[in-house]
Structure formats: structure tokens, C-alpha cells
Amino acid sequence: MRNDATYEEVAVPALRWTLDPCGKHLNHGSFGAVPVAVQREQQRLREVMDWNPVRWFSSLATNIATARVQMARLLDVPEDTLAFVLNASAGASVVYQRLMDRGPAHVVVTNHGYGAVSMGAQRLAERTGGTFRTVDIPLDAKSDDVLALVGEAITAAPTTLLVIDQITSATARAFPARELCLLAREHGAQSLVDGAHAPGVDPHPVCIDADWWVGNFHKFVCAPRGTAMLYSRDSDQALFPVIDSWGARDPFPARFDHTGTLDTTGWLVAPFAWQHLEDTIGWAEIRRRSAALADDAVGVLRGALEDLVDNPVPDVGMPVGPMRLLALPGGLGRTREEADALRVPFIDETGIALSFTSFGGVGYLRLSTHIYNAIEDYEYLAKVGVPLLHRWSIDSRRGA
Ligand SMILES: Cc1ncc(COP(=O)(O)O)c(C=O)c1O
Numbered sequence: 001m002r003n004d005a006t007y008e009e010v011a012v013p014a015l016r017w018t019l020d021p022c023g024k025h026l027n028h029g030s031f032g033a034v035p036v037a038v039q040r041e042q043q044r045l046r047e048v049m050d051w052n053p054v055r056w057f058s059s060l061a062t063n064i065a066t067a068r069v070q071m072a073r074l075l076d077v078p079e080d081t082l083a084f085v086l087n088a089s090a091g092a093s094v095v096y097q098r099l100m101d102r103g104p105a106h107v108v109v110t111n112h113g114y115g116a117v118s119m120g121a122q123r124l125a126e127r128t129g130g131t132f133r134t135v136d137i138p139l140d141a142k143s144d145d146v147l148a149l150v151g152e153a154i155t156a157a158p159t160t161l162l163v164i165d166q167i168t169s170a171t172a173r174a175f176p177a178r179e180l181c182l183l184a185r186e187h188g189a190q191s192l193v194d195g196a197h198a199p200g201v202d203p204h205p206v207c208i209d210a211d212w213w214v215g216n217f218h219k220f221v222c223a224p225r226g227t228a229m230l231y232s233r234d235s236d237q238a239l240f241p242v243i244d245s246w247g248a249r250d251p252f253p254a255r256f257d258h259t260g261t262l263d264t265t266g267w268l269v270a271p272f273a274w275q276h277l278e279d280t281i282g283w284a285e286i287r288r289r290s291a292a293l294a295d296d297a298v299g300v301l302r303g304a305l306e307d308l309v310d311n312p313v314p315d316v317g318m319p320v321g322p323m324r325l326l327a328l329p330g331g332l333g334r335t336r337e338e339a340d341a342l343r344v345p346f347i348d349e350t351g352i353a354l355s356f357t358s359f360g361g362v363g364y365l366r367l368s369t370h371i372y373n374a375i376e377d378y379e380y381l382a383k384v385g386v387p388l389l390h391r392w393s394i395d396s397r398r399g400a
Pocket of ligand 1: 029030087088089090114117165167168169194196197216
């Protein structure tokens, strides 16, 4: 395959999906999609499990350990730093729980943080008698601006924990995660990096300078849902799984291999999913094609939106390969709740699955492309979806 080939010139090799062929799936970033081969491998394991459950669960921790070590090798991090968790939220919960009995937690998050992760951080601060502050970072802030604003916040008042995103959900942008972790450490604070979107998107997804990092493998990597990993820079022995089980007396990360009675076939399949996409298309090629398609999609949608909104393609400061942010017609998605509420009616009316987000009182639509998307998907969005959004925006302003 030529390196300079555009996505249109390269025939998509044999990756098959079970996505509804009548729909347009333009939101891989929220809940992923699992290729047929990966589903089959998981189903094969489930059949082994249901053939002899006692045998299965008796060797499960050993098998999880094997998959965990394989993932550490694929991600190029030391084996004793990485544990499986069910999702990014569970990984963050593990870290918050670890900090519960260490005195007041003085936590700093940003206004780009994932709501559920930031809420957990706030609860940690409240429960420990600490403080909780949110740093406001403009949408278009470049790396140096982000570092300056966060630096100001963590030096202005005691800070014990900085929670930052590697790739943001609502604003589809990157943050200088490594530099922020080093900055936090320099000022005596620990760092939790929310890398939910990073695996597969970033060629080196684990932020090894974070005290803790969490990443989802059920997003861009296309592993079955419920598959995420928690990294701890110094194999933090105070980390315990959300579910206390037989591993409690084992060291980190082995204690996370014990989950009680639970279907963790997704974890066992994670190395297969990673390798399957690598062997079928290759991660570098998937990243290249997804980014090229996202650029072309923005070109198509800019044309459809420019008569409806002032600035259809806002500057997000540090854009991310397969993700893009576009402004919604005025009046739509001014809050997270309003943005979320668009998702299902939009699918019902158009068949297009899209992420709607809200930031700073403005509504956006977020694209996250994957290898199964084609430019026709975005042409359809421009032709059918954008006029509907326009109509909804007029209705919402009339109702306001
Ligand atoms: C930035 C970010 N963090 C955390 C999460 C939570 O992921 P999960 O629902 O898998 O726990 C998401 C989900 O989309 C996210 O985008």
C-alpha cells in the first residue's frame, strides 16, 4: 500500500461490522463498534465459559494476567504498571477511592473535563474536606496557554490532584498531558490523566508521566465494551479494584485480575482486537485514513453550515486525528442536557448517529470517524441532517 494514497484510493480490506447498514454511524467515539471477527472471538470464549463454568472461572485470573501482560507489551509499558478495569469511569473511581483516606484532597480539573469524571473528583474533594476548582481554558487555547492557565491554578492554592484529559470529549481536542503531569509533579501534586479516547488514536496512548492514567479500549481500538486499562507510574500498591475480591492480598496489578463472577471475556479479547486491526489494516493506516476523512468531512459540512452559523469550524487549539468539532445552528445544545437530548430524535429522524456536545453555552456536533466511514456519510449528513438541525434551531428560538 502506498503511503501517500488517499482514503478513496485504498480499498478497505476485509474488516466486517454488524452496524445497521441503513444507518450512518458517525460517532465511533462514544461507544465504539466491534468488528465481526472480534465479536466471534468473544463469542468463542463465551462458549468455552458456558461449556464448563467451574473450569472457566478457576483459570480466569491466570488468563486475565496473560492478556494484561500482552496489552502492556503492545502498549510498550512495564508489565507491573497496567491493570484491566471495566471502563474509564471505573479507573477514575479506583484512583478517587485510593485518595479517600489521605487527608483533604485539593483537586483541580478543567472545564473540558468529562462530566462524570469531574463529578467524581468533586465528590472526592467534598468527602475528604478538601477543595475543588475548575480551570477555565478557552476552546482555542494552544499548548502553552493551557500550561500557563493550569500552572497558575495549581500555584494559586494548595493542589494535591490534577485531573486532566488527554483528548477531550465535549471539545474534541488534545491537551498537553505529559507536560501538565510534569508541571503538577513539580508543584507537589499528583496527576490523573483521563485518556478514554487515546488508545488507538494516539500512537503512544499511555501517558507514562501521569501518576495514574485510564484509557478505554472499547472506543477507537474496537474491543468489546467494558474493556479499559488503568496505568500507575510507580505500580501504586494502594490501588484496589472497584470490586474487592480474592486478589485483595496480591500486589498491584495482579489483584485487579480477580473480579468475582463476571463476564470479562472483553478483557481476554482485547489483545486480539488490537492485533486484528493491526493485521487487517494497520494502526498507522487507520489513523491516517480516519484523519484524512475527518478533514474532508469538515470540508463538506463547512459548506452546509456556513450560511447558518458564523463560525462553523471553531479553532480547538490542538486538534485530534479522527475527531472534529462543528458549531450547531444557534439555539441548539446550549447545555449538556440539551445537547444530549438531540441524539435519539436525530437518529430517529435521519438514521444518523452523531455526538452533540455543549461547551461554554454553545452547542456543537462532534464527528469521530473510523475505518468504516466514507465521505458519502458526511454528504448525507450535510444534505439531510444539517437542514433538520436548522429547522430545530428555528423552532427552539421560537419556543425560547
Ligand atoms: C473523556 C472521557 N472520559 C471518560 C469517559 C467515560 O468512559 P466510560 O463510559 O467508558 O467509563 C468518556 C466516555 O465517552 C470520555 O469521553
